[in-house]
Amino acid sequence: MGKTIAEKIFAAHRVDSPAEDIYILRLDAVFCHEITTPVAINDLVRRNKDRVFDATKIKVVIDHVSPAKDSKTALQGKILRDWARRHEIRDFFDIGRNGVCHVLFPEKGFVRPGYTVIMGDSHTCTHGAFGAFAAGVGTTDLEVGILKGICAFCYPSTIKINIRGRLSEGVYAKDLILSIVGRLGVNGATNKVIEFAGPVVDTMSMASRMTLCNMAVEAGGTCGICQPDMTTVEYLWEFVKGEYSSKQEALEAFKIFSSDPDAHYDQVIDHDVSNLEPLVSFGYKPDQVKPVREMEGSKVDQIYIGSCTNGRIEDLRVAARVLEGKKISRRVRGVVSPATTDIFRLAMEEGILKTFMDAGFCVTNPTCGACLGMSNGVLAEGEVCAATTNRNFSGRMGKGGMVHLMSPATAAATAIAGHITNSSLYLS
C-alpha cells in the first residue's frame, strides 16, 4: 500500500514510538514568536535547561504586538530578544524587518518540502502549503522542541479534499477554504491532516495555497498540506538554487515527498467549486458560513485587511483593484496591515498603499494587531468588523465585538458600501 505525503514525512523523521500510533519526530525548524515563547524560555531557565538544540534551526520573530503597546508586551519582546542574542540565533526578526510569522518565514525560504516544523501558534498549519508537516503546538511542546529538536505526534491520518471545477471571477482561496471549513465543521478534521489536492490546487499560487492551509486548523486539522510541484520550486528557487543544478532537479528532490496514488486516506472528499460564490462567516464559529449575497446589507463598523490568512501582496493587490479610485463609506473605518516589511515596501512601490490611503484606509505597520484583539484596531463592545482574518470567535477582536470572515475583495467592497456586499459590484 502506498503512503500519503504526511506518512512519508513521518517515516523520514521518526526518532521513536513510545506508544502505538505515537511518533516522536525530529524537527527541521522551530518557529518562535513573542506571545508563546517567553513563557517557554522562562520555564527552561527555571528548570536549569536554558539550551537550544540547534540555533540555525530556530527562527524567531516579534510579530503579535509590534511595536510593543505597553510594558507587558515590551517585556515579552525583551525576553525573546535577549534569549535570541544569548543563544546566537541569527534569524531573529525585530521591528523594522519583521512581519506576521506565517507570512514572513515562508518569504525567507525557511520552509521546504518534507520539513517538519512546529511553532507555538495554531496557524502553523499554513506552512503545509510547501509540502511540509507543520503543526501548531503548546508551550511545553515548544519548550521541548527548542531544547531537544523533537516533538510527539499521533500517526497522521489524512482527509484528502479533491478540489475540482473552476473558481468564478471574484471567488478566491479564502472563499474556498471557508466553504471547506463550513463543510467539515470546526471539529471535522481533529487530529487529522487535510490534504488539499486536485486541479484547482495545482493551478494555485503559493499565496493561495497558504490561505487554504492556514485555515486547516479551523476545521480542527493538525496540518494542511499540498503536494510540492513546479509552483513550489519557483517560489523557493531563489533559496535553493545553490543546492540543485536545475529546477527540474529540485522538483525531483521535492517530489520524494508526495502522496502515492494508492495511499490510504481516512476520507476522500470531492469538492466542486464551479458554483462557489463569495462567502462570509456569520456566527462565532468559522464553520458558520453563508453566501455574501445572503448577508448583503449587514452593518459593519470596521474593515480589517491583513493577517496570516490574507495579508500577502496578492491579497492587497486584489483589494486595491476593488478600491481603485473610490472612497470607503463614511460610516466605516478601514485598517490595512501589510503582513511583512517586504510586502509593505512592495505595496508602496506598486502604489497600492496610496490606493488604500486615497480610499480612506489607515495603513498600519506589519503586525498581528487587531487579528487577535491586542492592538491596531481592537473593537468596542457591540461593534462589528469585516475581516480577512481566520477566527470569528466571540471577543477575538475585542470583548463584545463580532467578526465576519471574508476575502480581501469582499472586505474592500464592504468598505466602500459601508455594509457587507459582493465585490462584483465594483470590479466591472
Add this chain to the structure above:
Amino acid sequence: MKNFKGKVLFLNRADINTDEIIPAKYLSEVSKEPLGPHLLEDLKLEGFAQRDLEGNSVIVTRANFGCGSSREHAPWALEVNGISLVIAENFARIFRQNMFNCGMMAVELPVAVIDHLFVNYAGREAHVETDLEKNVFTFSANGKQEDISFSISDFDRALVTAGGWVEYADAKY
C-alpha cells in the same frame, strides 16, 4: 504527580474554545499565576457565572473542548485554579496534548457516558476520584456512587507520571 479528584463542574456546551477559557488580552502575562482570576471569563454559556468555578477540581463537558488558539495559557489557567482533569466527548488536538504535557489529564469518554454523567450528576455537588492503575473514575453524588472506566495511551500515562513532557523528554532523548 498531580491528583485527579475533587468536585466536578459541568459545562453543558460543545466547542468551548481557548479564547473563552482565557481571553487573548491576558496572553501578555509571562507567568501562570496572574491568569487565575480570568479562567472562563468570556465563556458563552447560559447561567454560568465565574464564581461557579470555586472549589472545583474537575470539569466535565461536551465535544471539541479547547478548540481554537494553541495557547497553553488555557491549561495553566485551569491548573492555577486547581483543575487538573477535564473529561469530555473529545478535545481539540493541541489542547489535549498541552494538558498531558503539563502532567494534567484530558480524558475522552463516549457521548452516551457523557450524557449519563450530565443526567445523573450535573447540579448535584458531584465528586470524582481517579484510579490511574485500574483506569477508573468513581463518580459520587447524593450518596450514590458508580465506576466509569476510561482509557489513556501508555504515552499519556507516562507523561502524567513523569510530571510532564519536558521532564520525560529530557530524561529519555
